Amino acid sequence: MNTWKKRRSREFVLSVLVIGTSLLVPACGGAKEVMTEPLEATVVSTLAEPSPAETERDSLDSHLQSAEAYFEDGEYDSAVVELEAAIDLDPDNVDAHTNLALCHFEKGDYKGAAAEWTRVAELDPEQDLVYLERGTCYFNLARHDDAIEDLTEAIARNETSADAYRVRGKSYAFLEDYEQAVADLTRTIELDPTADEAYLNRAVSMSKIGGLDDLTGIVTDLGMVLQLSEDDGMRAQAESMLENLLASVDDPALIELAQAALAGEVIAEPADEGELEASFMGIDVTRAPGHSIGVEESLDPGEAHRFLLLASPGDTVGAGVTSAANLLVGVQNAATGQILQAVPSGSDPLFVAIPENALYHIVIEGAGGVGGGYIASFEASPKVSFALDPRFFAIGRLPEAGPLYYTYSAHRGSTLRGNVIPHPDTPVDLIVEVLELESRNGVAEYDQSGPGKNERFSFTIPSTEPEGLRTYIVSITSSDGSQGAYALVIESDDAEPSSSNANTPEDLVLMVFDAASSGQFDRLADLCDPRGENDGDTQMICDLASDETHRDPFVEAFAKGRLLGEAQISPDGTAAEVSFAFGPEGDQEETMELINRDGPWYLHGF
Secondary structure, rough: OOOOOOOOOEEEEEOOOOOOEEEOOOOOOOOOOOOOOOOOOOOOOOOOOOOHHHHHHHHHHHHHHHHHHHHOOOHHHHHHHHHHHHHHOOOOOOHHHHHHHHHHHOOOOOHHHHHHHHHHHHHHOOOHHHHHHHHHHHHOOOOOOOHHHHHHHHHHHHHOOOOHHHHHHHHHHHHHOOOOOHHHHHHHHHHHHHOOOHHHHHHHHHHHHHOOOOOOHHHHHHHHHHHHHOOOOHHHHHHHHHHHHOOOOOHHHHHHHHHHOOOOOOOOOOOHHHHHHHHHOOOOOOOOOOOEEEEEEEOOOOEEEEEEEEEEEOOOEEEEEEEEOOEEEEEEEEEOEEEEEEEEEEOOOOOEEOOOOEEEEEEEOOOOOOOOOEEEEEEOOOOOEEEOOOOEEEEEEOOOOOOEEEEEEEEEOOEEEEEEEEEEOOOOOEEEEEOOOOOOOEEEEEOOOOOOOOOEEEEEEOOOOOOOOOOEEEEEEEOOOOEEEEEEEEEEEHHHHOOOOOOOOOOOOHHHHHHHHHHOHHHHHHOEEOOOOOHHHHHHHHHOOOOOOOHHHHHHHHHHOOEEEOEEEEEOOOOEEEEEEOOOOOEEEEEEEEEEEEOOOOEEOO
């Protein structure tokens, strides 16, 4: 079918105060060039007269081509005249009726456009475009029930049509079915994360549903509008809503989030629970309270993966690895490097009783330096606090009247986002709370969804915090203290680079030497791999910022350090080795292994 791309389309965006603000949004129609008949490879007498059929065909093509030219120039009235002339010559021409519908739409004649789309459907019942376009016309005519019917058919024919979900969501909102509107607009955003209008309309719909009960989600959506949209009307509405909210709340965390949103510095929430239901398969909710964590990763040769946890005497930790490669999994004291227990992949899982209150790593590495893909599973008793890691999928089984804890460490300005989803067999009402590590004072609480619903949270470390890594506790519990199971998935970003400014591997090693010679150990805190995959020796260097135990041996070993040539960087730019001399006399040769994380370099192995 030969249709044109529309220059724009007219729909309406929702408004908290006024329903019906006009908005220009992307076109729904397709775009193809007009094709001409190929030349016949035969000799024709110059004296032959064209047949009536040929003359009519030429006239039809002429009208269609003229109409397209007028359309491209925005002269829709002239395009309509040409298309109607073409239809007079060929009443069943699908292209002419289709393009006439597009012209009527651009003129704002939605009734005429809908009628033409109906004619297209009669001529070509398999034409999927009809239902999206006619549904959009019905929306603009405020025939929302008809719009929903057509757009539902459009979705049935194309389940990935973001436009169909977007317009249907707005129709539901105009009918005041705000929950269905939120569902459709959420699906729009999943299909098109840049859909600025969907964020705005979802924020408005959420405000209609819960008033002040979902302010975090509303603020985040409004911030996404300011981050994505170039439409002045939408931006003005989002700014107005955020400013009104700032004037009406006194929650410091919410105020800071709203201020970040006004600056266009928030990030959208993760997808809803629909994507996670399959992950509940095989989960036994009757097991004892605690954590179950699954990880699917690939280990490069010579690399080690470390997963951080905080545990105390009486706690238990288990781990197992399945891999085609010869890998090892063990539990290691993060401070001393002591390995409590290790087992090869494919064997029975290890089971460790924690001897002292300390930070520990579950370490996965290749025997003999090999690499390979693996699937790992970890198990821990309730009081163990895992450091949240985007690589794993966690199942928590709540103890009676008590929470499960996790820790989150990152720089100021970084954001932690997550979904906590009750298991269908234990539909408890979950609460997520973020606490300061030292004081245990609450800094943010998320309890907005009700029993059995997905609890979404998005916490940003305040920019007022000091430089360096900041650590918070994330607790998950039920509102009434009842037992239950849940799935937890998170993603995070570290917005502020390390204060080390280590833009080259050599810079980073020189910073170690400088800390030893100057005695300014605090700058060591941010030098280790932020993912915790560095070895115990480099971790000991970074811990000197807060632990005085090994400072004297460190100064003796590194104060006279010097580089022995340029760094050797891997072909993909993610790893490096730096040869250097150290020791009391500066005459011992060694190699420092470094890793690059999105720009800065960090200590990895020594």
